[in-house]
């Protein structure tokens with residue numbers, strides 16, 4: 001028999017499509033199992049400000065198709081301090097909350113793990129909610145599929161105009177520390193080259209590849225630059241390449257925050273529902289400091305420590321090689 005009686009749920013870090021279906025699943029699974037549920041507004045900031053409200057089954061009606069997060073989110077500096085964590089803990093205790101579900105990325109999990117080690121009497125479970133797909137223990141994070149599809153839609157449009165004008169485009173996509181969107185979107189759109197934060201590409205190699213494309217009578221070329229690439233952003237890379245590929249008219253597009261918005265894809269709605277459900281069942285079974293993730297087609301629980309290990313295995317070397325071959 002579970003000791004948990006009241007759980008709080010929050011979304012933290014960058015918003016990601018699929019967070020709302022996940023909140024819905026957490027709330028309804030908990031209520032079905034006779035738990036009380038509290039929604040925390042603005043991530044960890046809401047814990048510190050005691051900005052929380054009681055949720056009912058109707059609090060999450062008709063939100064499956066909404067992007068963003070009905071609970072709002074934030075990047076909260078005070079939660080990184082011991083004092084901030086203590087205030088958050090006291091606010092949770094005052095409300096009789098004995099478990100916390102956090103939906104967010106690696107930063108959110110780092111905070112959750114620290115908090116849980118300091119205050120183990122509050123059980124903590126995580127759902128990987130970030131467009132970055134930079135967590136271990138899950139093949140996909142919530143929002144990655146929708147964001148990648150959003151990028152693909154934009155890239156297809158850019159290819160039209162690039163082709164019409166015989167231009168070389170440098171497109172910057174999100175991923176401060178993660179090249180997952182860049183790689184998947186690049187394969188989907190036939191990018192000529194992809195620059196990732198996890199793997200340094202020599203500018204000389206990039207130029208050589210673009211010149212080979214020119215030689216092979218390519219009319220347009222697209223280079224995807226993940227924002228965390230070591231050479232800087234797309235503007236910096238374009239500047240370095242420009243002098244060397246004189247025949248191309250060079251343009252730069254930064255896709256920016258449009259990548260985080262929009263209605264979640266079917267994949268993200270289903271993933272959010274499954275992972276939110278699994279977190280509550282985990283809490284009922286006495287689990288804590290774990291993340292619910294998808295491996296193959298199975299939902300699995302992984303320790304938060306393991307979830308935070310390096311994600312580079314998601315950028316398979318053979319895929320990078322394939323990009324080179326398929327773009328000749």
Ligand SMILES: Nc1ncnc2c1ncn2[C@@H]1O[C@H](COP(=O)(O)OP(=O)(O)OP(=O)(O)O)[C@@H](O)[C@H]1O
Nearest residue numbers: 013014075076079080104105106107108110111130
């Ligand atoms: N070391 C830490 N200790 C305590 N809290 C932390 C720590 N790192 C991050 N956090 C908390 O988690 C929040 C979210 O982290 P971050 O801004 O890195 O986003 P994220 O969860 O990684 O999501 P995304 O990368 O998708 O935007 C931070 O604003 C902060 O409140």
Ligand SMILES: O=P(O)(O)OC[C@H]1O[C@](O)(CO)[C@@H](O)[C@@H]1O
Nearest residue numbers: 013014015130131132174175176
């Ligand atoms: O502008 P913000 O909200 O700080 O978010 C930017 C960061 O968030 C992410 O999009 C993840 O949500 C990163 O890829 C990016 O670097």
Ligand SMILES: [Mg+2]
Nearest residue numbers: 105106107132
């Ligand atoms: Mg992150």
